[in-house]
Amino acid sequence: MRDVPELLDAIDLVIARAQGIVPADVLGGAEQLAAEIRDRRGFLGETLVLAIAGGTGTGKSSLVNALAGEIVTSVSVLRPHTDEPFAVVPENPEPAVTVLLDTLDIAYRHEHEAFTRTAILDLPDIDSIADWHRERVEDLIPRVDGVIWLFDPDKYRDPIVHDEFLAQLSEHRSQFIFALNKIDKLRPADLQTVRQDLLDTLAADGYLRPALFALAADPPGIAPRGIELFREHVTERIDTKTVMLRKVIGDSARIVKLIGEAAGVWRGASVDFEASWERVRGEVLTGIGASSTQADREDALCRLEDLTALIAVKSGPLLGEAVRSVADRQAIESVVAELATSATSADVPSDGLWGKLTGAEPAALTDPRAGILDEALGRPLRDILWKRALLAATVTHAAVGAAQLDDRIGNDVLQTPDTADVDHPDGDDATKPDVPMEATSGDGAEISSAEGQ
Ligand SMILES: Nc1nc2c(ncn2[C@@H]2O[C@H](COP(=O)(O)OP(=O)(O)OP(=O)(O)O)[C@@H](O)[C@H]2O)c(=O)[nH]1
Ligand SMILES: [Mg+2]
Structure with a gap:
């Protein structure tokens, strides 16, 4: 992250990508905070x-x-x-x-x-x-x-x-x-x-x-x-500005954390969809063969429902709702029925070389019905989770950027930022920019007399 204006752009992106994922009241609060930062008078770079x-x-x-x-x-x-x-x-x-x-x-x-x-x-x-x-x-x-x-x-x-x-x-x-x-x-x-x-x-x-x-x-x-005295005054203003900038960075970090937490992506974004989907898909395809019973179908139904319910919970309230609506009981029942009618004796899983090599459930890879499941449930769920992953990446980018800037501005503005120890919004760094002092004198405040000789 190069400078504070770039951080503010990153915050705007976080807010934009959080639409439909984070509840409106949280988003409204974040938008207001971001607008207040932008309205701050003065140049927002370090200079x-x-x-x-x-x-x-x-x-x-x-x-x-x-x-x-x-x-x-x-x-x-x-x-x-x-x-x-x-x-x-x-x-x-x-x-x-x-x-x-x-x-x-x-x-x-x-x-x-x-x-x-x-x-x-x-x-x-x-x-x-x-x-x-x-x-x-x-x-x-x-x-x-x-x-x-x-x-x-x-x-x-x-x-x-x-x-x-x-x-x-x-x-x-x-x-x-x-x-x-x-x-x-x-x-x-x-x-x-x-x-x-x-x-x-x-x-x-x-x-x-x-x-x-x-x-x-x-x-x-x-x-x-009188130039030296004037220069001293300029230096004081630089120091005041540094305090103000660190507050801006701290406020920005708070916005990111607010949204990251509300979206459930602050402590890692993964809902392990791919691994879980592959496993459940294999189990379902194995369960619903040509000779499967009503109980087998019930079992498959439950597995798919359990998976989508788990993903819905992990995705947070708004995306969870979206997950539940694309993978509701009716959608799951109809795909299970379709799998049952299209099952043939050829679908009986074989323990082939591919399965041994990859450790994957062979049924999911060789069974042509895998496409039916993917089309009906896998793809719509993936589309929803993609939005979430995108927000998570944006949150990480902004949070790490805020930590980098705070580190740089707080220590030595000329130093190259060391990003090696900053890797995730989980880290304390993202919340560090709480400065002990208030920002520079606010709107209409008098500056103290600093008269030269
Ligand atoms: N005696 C005296 N003359 C000065 C001082 N500072 C500037 N000058 C002279 O005032 C004249 C104008 O100075 P500039 O610095 O060009 O003024 P400016 O405000 O940039 O003028 P514009 O570019 O026309 O807006 C020049 O001849 C300077 O040498 C000073 O401290 N004492
Ligand atoms: Mg001039």
Whole structure:
């Protein structure tokens, strides 16, 4: 299992294949849980995806370069400069990052070693590019882990930015990280005034005590400032995200277990149909020969009924019902009657070489009436059990995938998962992802003030 989005796809498949096998109330609960996981805002891969937004020339591209420690995206005094979205991503990014960039139509991507678990999207400026509408930012916000909104000392009160964007987006406040760039252009005393003024303006927009950093991403002739503190904040967000992801994985594992148990496939899916069917078929064919009595037929009837009853019980309530309806008393009686009428003296079983070699009941292999039994009962039962086997395989895939992901994310994200000891949903691994901590701050929660100097 490569990533959490793939796990969620596996969960969807489990739910789809459980239709008609698992009772509707269990399935409804599982569907709701799965929908809640999908609705969680933020990027569901392991990478922390942050978008940089802000007015033209505020230094968005410069901040990307400062975080990378070298020039990865072009900076210019000519405005607007970046007119195509651009992403800096980790080396060999997880597939979900590529999928996200594809869906966001971000063609320019730069893999950089400085970004081990972070991807930064450098977006075109919002106040001069015609097609950068608020809807586009709004559409982006739930898919990323945060938006870094950049200001500069000259234009930080721009009414377009505050009225058209930030005030309208304040319900997503926990997603925003603000930064005042180009502080090298301010005297220390002015910095405090501007910072307070910006905080007041943001409060009026609906952002109380926001994360606000003071930066100089590309001050002429001197080293950048405030970048380390900013980087620490990003690292904290990565840790918070890891906790959240482990909760998502734990919830996913719970869904799989819920369905696996309800379908009766959690502790192994086999109902041993093939072996039992071969045995009972042999016994029945041997019992109903040309000279069989009423008692022999009764005995055959009972054997077939016992087998289907056993399979029905092992298949769980819904499939059990299906088994009982394709192999009801009437169907069994009619096939036994057909076997009796088509029996000839040639059907007397012989203990041939084939039987000695395979250990199989020779009657079932040589008796042409075996086809009658297979057609009437064997095939319909197999069709039902196939659905169950498919669900079992899907449950195993999802449960093992959840355990692998939990193992990887919980220990070392760069480590290759060792799947050798994970082999079955029976294992404790599948239920392990119960995390001791609650997920990251929920909808509308304030993030604590993390002001840079
Ligand atoms: N004095 C000073 N200038 C900076 C700082 N950061 C960036 N600049 C300059 O501001 C100008 C604009 O920077 P960019 O990084 O291109 O700005 P941008 O937000 O990407 O602009 P668009 O791509 O047009 O949206 C460039 O000339 C930078 O060198 C800073 O901290 N201090
Ligand atoms: Mg730019």
